[in-house]
Amino acid sequence: MHVESAHRSLADLLQAGSDSVAELLSYPHVGNWLTSIFRRLNFTDHDAAQPIPLWADLGYLGWLAASGQIIAGRPGAVQVVVRSGVVMLPLIGMARLGDATEHGHCTLRWSADGVLTFDYRDITLVVASHDSETTPDWLPLRSLDVGDSAHRLYLDDLDPFRDFDVKLPDLFKLPPDPLGVADALSWAEHFHGAWQMLRRDFARYHAPMCAGLRVIVPLTSKPGTTGQSWTSPTGFGAVYSTAPEDSCQLALTLIHEFQHAKFSLVADQAVLFEPDTTARFYAPWRIDPRPVYGLMHGIYAFFGVTDFWRVHRRSSCHRDLRAEMEFECGRRQVATALEQVLSSGVLTPTGEKFLSVLSDGMASWQSEDISAEAREVAAEVSICLEAFWRVRNLKPASSDVAALVDSWLDGSPSAGELPQAAIVDQEGIPTGYHRLTLPHALTRHAAMSASQSAEDDGSGDFACTIGNFEQASARYVAELHLDRIRPQTWAGLALVLPQLHAEADLTLLRERTEIVAHVYRALADRGVTFDIVQLVDWLTPQ
Template structure:
């Protein structure tokens, strides 16, 4: 169902304080579903190429929705359906170029319709697109095929004549302290890219991912149960990214894929726990931004962000402050149990101090944006009262001032925007 969405004042305040809770996450997810439905409607109306394919996809999707509305809503609300819908819409509006023929991109709707038909237990026969000799159906995976691909749906199964065996997406799951989570580890979907490094190909094994995921979940469920509850409510997909060098771990969230993010293989449970919190903060804020404007999209002011080397617009600074406030909160909760937590907490808390002070000095925030920033300030002020070893605090301050000075030299500015 497409309808206007918003969050309640209490949900807004909870999000501003860095959390939100499962009910708020579910409200944001419902808004994403409506967004996806609107984009799919636009695609179906604007796609003027292969009309027979479009009409068959729309007809199949309509029958599937009528037969199993909840199951199909889960599919249409999924992150990588959102990523496809956003990319395809941009192409149809002339704002994005790609090597894939536009008709093939639009006809991914047929693959989505095939998945919906299987979930709903209805029969269908659809011509689905082939991406470089590979056919992808959301939830079912990837298969190799030369030539035209016709998907037949019957008895809850999707078959493609002449195709190889499906390479299905894997799952990661964990349970600790009565809290459970299950997510897709997607190394096959054609719309899993868009991060600052490419996604991996098919993983030979996911045993290492599962082991560290279970450890990270135990850490969160034990020491940050409210974070765990949010993740269980809203995190749906992890996308393995290529390790481009041997020293740096990477992760990134794409705004159009709510509840999904990409990451390189984590080496430690603590690292993964921090990454889960970090990236899900971005998903939450992106979901909120789809229903509430927090800054002026036409603003040209740029800011120093302690975690970046490039000047950031106010929207980027807002994302960074929110994500790092969540990281600081997690390190705070891990102070008694993780050896490096005091040092990490001191550094991240100082980064949030600088970013938040700069954000408060911005003239580009809306009234809602100012309220959101005030909510973050209240949380930070409580953190600022925590006793951390003075030498760690001084070291964090020196490091950040050095980073800021280097940033000024790099960008040839003497500005000290809201320097604490």
């Protein structure tokens, strides 16, 4: 089916009042496909680098048109593209007709009662029922068990265009092999449990999902050590996720990712902020600076995540310290991010109203009953997250650092007001600065039972985690001999030194960690021996 005839077929179905066209064109992967096609048509170099011919990719429109005719119940026949050995009928299923290197055309015939026949070269594939696996070469698109959604929901491990325009870790490169029967059943069971939980406990998140969620795309068949999830910027209604460990984790994932999806729609329809693409904001859930759009995305998503823990920490399956810490950490992090963006000066009145509603929604969270231990751990996590971020991403001018070093060596007082620091080029940040494990170690240790213990790896983080602050301090200082500006080490020092020196004002070590770190490095590079606490005291404006 040529592009023109496929378009005409869909238009005729729409004019005839068929609901299938709207259902098909709003399927999330159509947006991914269109984005891919527009990129190929507009960027010659990009098109030339693609392993699959453009005409084969354009064949997706013919697949959509054929699906529309089949769903409408009209018998017929048409020629469709075979792309990478398969024919995908969106909302229906996929026929495997050759190997992944084959591109061509086949004749597809269908009857009013749903029998499909594919004629490709010397192969004839007959599918007696497209709702079931009646033959190994036919894979039906699996639906998920929901009764209250405006659409059927699918577990889509088939569509060639379910990949999306986000750089995924190599582990999650699509497309993986289709799910086996047992793995698909596990996914379906966890989804059923998650959907029931959302309906029962999270009505204000569940209702929008009923209207907009269309498909779950599995990134793995089985749970891994760390769950990962994404949304598609070009395909609204899809949530991409690794296999969940249980229904609770999947419910949390759906809230998190659909918050992102909803915010994308809001930002497309309303002007929330003035044009500002500079990555300069601190997002507590990220290691890198964020532009205002990215920060607001995170605020909206983590508002939902925190709200999940606010409610779910009272449930029998998560009535524990970890759930309390998740809520308290999230509450602090969202509040920190909100304060930044509300004072940024880039919000429009609409943006201010939008975030003020979120802020008002958090007001009652402050009166939630949280244990002292959870509050303490959350405060520690906040300190090391911000200290790490500041040292990793901010750098004062070399001349300003040199002036401070000269004043120290001359025995003069510091200049008083500390210099500003600029965002560093992310491309030049060492790969060893890309991961901070101390917050996870703190929360994990706090949630451990008395019988559990971790092995001492000789790091400052281990000593910090178990509360041996003197040993932690000594180990961190030793680590600075190897890398004087390592942000993970400074995050630990920002946490342990105030514990050891309660009489000293070490606020600067938390609030301007990057200044302390760079002056420390400059002094150490000159062979000067000194105490970090004395340096912080000297740098602190009097």
